[in-house]
Amino acid sequence: MRIIVQKFGGTSVASPEKRAMVLGKIEKAREQGFYPVVVVSAMGRKGEPYATDTLLGLTKSVYKNIAVRELDQIMYCGEIISAVVMTATLQNAGLEAVMLTGGQAGIITDDNFTSARILKVDPTRLITLLKMRKVPIVCGFQGMTADGEFTTLGRGGSDTTASALGAALNAELVEIYTDVDGIMTADPRIVNNAKILDCISYGEVCQLAHQGAKVIHPRAVEIAMQKNIPLVVKSTFSDTPGTLITNIAKEDTRGNAVADRVATGVTYVNGLAQIKIEIVTDQSYNASSKVFRAMADAGISVDLINVHPGQIMFTVSEEIAEKAGTRIQDLGYKAGILYNCAKVSVVGGGMREVPGVMATFVEALSANNITILQTVDSHTSISVLIHKEDVEDAVTALHAKFGLDS
Template identity: 75%
Template sequence: MRIIVQKFGGTSVANEEVRKLVVRKVEKVREQGYSPVVVVSAMGRKGENYATDTLIGLARSANKNIAARELDHIMYCGEMISAVIMASTLQASGMDAVMLTGGQAGIITDDQFNRARILKIDPKRISSLVKAGKIPVVCGFQGVTADGEFTTLGRGGSDTTAAALGAALMAEMIEIYTDVDGIMTADPRMVTNAQILDCISYGEVCQLAHQGAKVIHPRAVEIAMQKNIPLMVKSTFSDEPGTLITNISEGDHGGTIVTDRIATGVTCLNNIAQLRIDVYPEESCTASFEVFKLMADNHISVDLINVHPGQIMFTVSGEVVERAAAELQRHGYQAAVTYDCAKVSVVGGGMREVPGVMANFVEALAVKHIPILQTVDSHTSISALVKKEDVQAAVTALHEKFGLAG
């Protein structure tokens, strides 16, 4: 069997007109000799009747502290409605489609409600349907525990479902359909001359996603990378070729490696706060351990970590900064807090061991008189903390400096 997994996001299944476009995408794959396995998200976006956020709001109107288990049950409904409607639409077009929940598709997870991790997939049921010429339409975002409890996979879970099914079924390709024509060099709402990338490596797109880009979830990319299955991000609303995610460039022409380019994209994360704690230099090691253990014990994620003799610096989400500062103070640490920050990042697999990349990064911001509050870097990214009011100018300046406008 030559299988392609096709995942359609909420805007791709939101109404009858758009679902007709999905039918054409499925038909095209069949005409090319592939067996499609369709994965769908809940219909529409927040505010629309069957969107996941709408269902969450409904549940929390009854109890704002609804238990995680019960919340998973109502979140399950969005994808089930979407999958039934999409399967029925395919059936009305003459295709033999079968709707499956995540559990019926063989997706077994741990018992972490609202953020479950996939433990294994039993692909036998889907495989038998495909062999019989049927088109499975699977609810994204969901699974079941070994003892039958409903679970959901957290934000981006439908991407993860598609990638995991692709890996389990040894698919030739995983297609992620959305409302944009592919992965862009920057958010087009911030950078008007942002470009569609023809091709990008697994590692680069993971970095972009972790640093704020929202086109595809990094967990999905990591799963596909394990099996070396190419992903294609493209639009339901056009016939543009989209962005290929793989280890090598489009078509493997001459074996050109994607990561030869220095920079691939610029992205940002907003609503960040910086905490700075001054300690006696001789106590830095002990204090660092105590501070980060406090954050871990209180389930507070930290980023942009810099530890020096006499000072500890890190960032947290603006949503938890008050709780973080209060816990530190309760244990004898006084944190100076800088609110309303953003993290801007340049990502590129080709920046490793290239002299001058950091100089270019700093110069781009300096020319625009944008203060850098903190930096961190890796082999594939450079990030800086800036004030919220500077983020638009910072992203634009970095996009221009690294030649991403085409």
């Protein structure tokens, strides 16, 4: 069997007209000889009646500190409603469709409620349905523990569901349908001439996602990469080919080898605060272990870490900056907190061992009088911390400087 997994996001299934377009994508896959497995998210976005955030708001309006196990029970409902409605849409069109929860589809997770990890996928039931030429409609974002508890996989969990099913079924392709035509070189709301990428590597798209681009969940990419299953991010509402995510070096439509592209995209994260700790003794490395252990024990995620003799710097989300500062003071250190910061990153698999990449990055920002507060780089990305007010100028300047306009 030529199996394809097709995942449709919340905007794709939010209305009868949009679900008709989803139906068309499924029918086209069948006409091409594929056996589709369909994964759906909850319908719509916050404020719409069956969206996950709406259901969460309903629950938390009663008691905001409800236990995470019970939160998973309400969050399970959005995808169930969506999957049943999508199944009805297919059945009305004469297709034999069967709705399955994540657990019924064979997704077994740990018991880390609201952010569960997949332990294994048993595809037996799905394969049986496919052999009967039926179309499984699977609730994304969901799993089940070995002892039958409902769990959810965290934000972006429907992407993870699709990749996990694709890997378990040895699918030929996993398609991630959304409301955009593919992965772009930058946020088009900031850069008017941002381009759709024809092809991108697993590593590059993971970096883009980790650095703030809302393209696809990195866990989904990592799972697909293990089995070398191609992913395509494309639009439900057009016939554009989208962006291929793969391990294999290919050429884009302009004839440029992907591996030869220094930069792939520019992305950003707002809402950060910089924590700066001055250490008066030469004990900074010992101090760093205490500081980062305190952050971990407090459940505080840190980023952009720089440790130097006499100084420790890192970033946290603004919402928890005060909490981080209190934990540091409890250790006997003084922390300075700078709010209204943002991280801007350039990502590209071709950066490795290319001289002058950092110089190009700094020149772009300097030419626009943008102050760099902190830097971190790797083989495939360069990130800087800047003032939030400079984000649009920084993204636009870097996009042009690295030749992503052309």
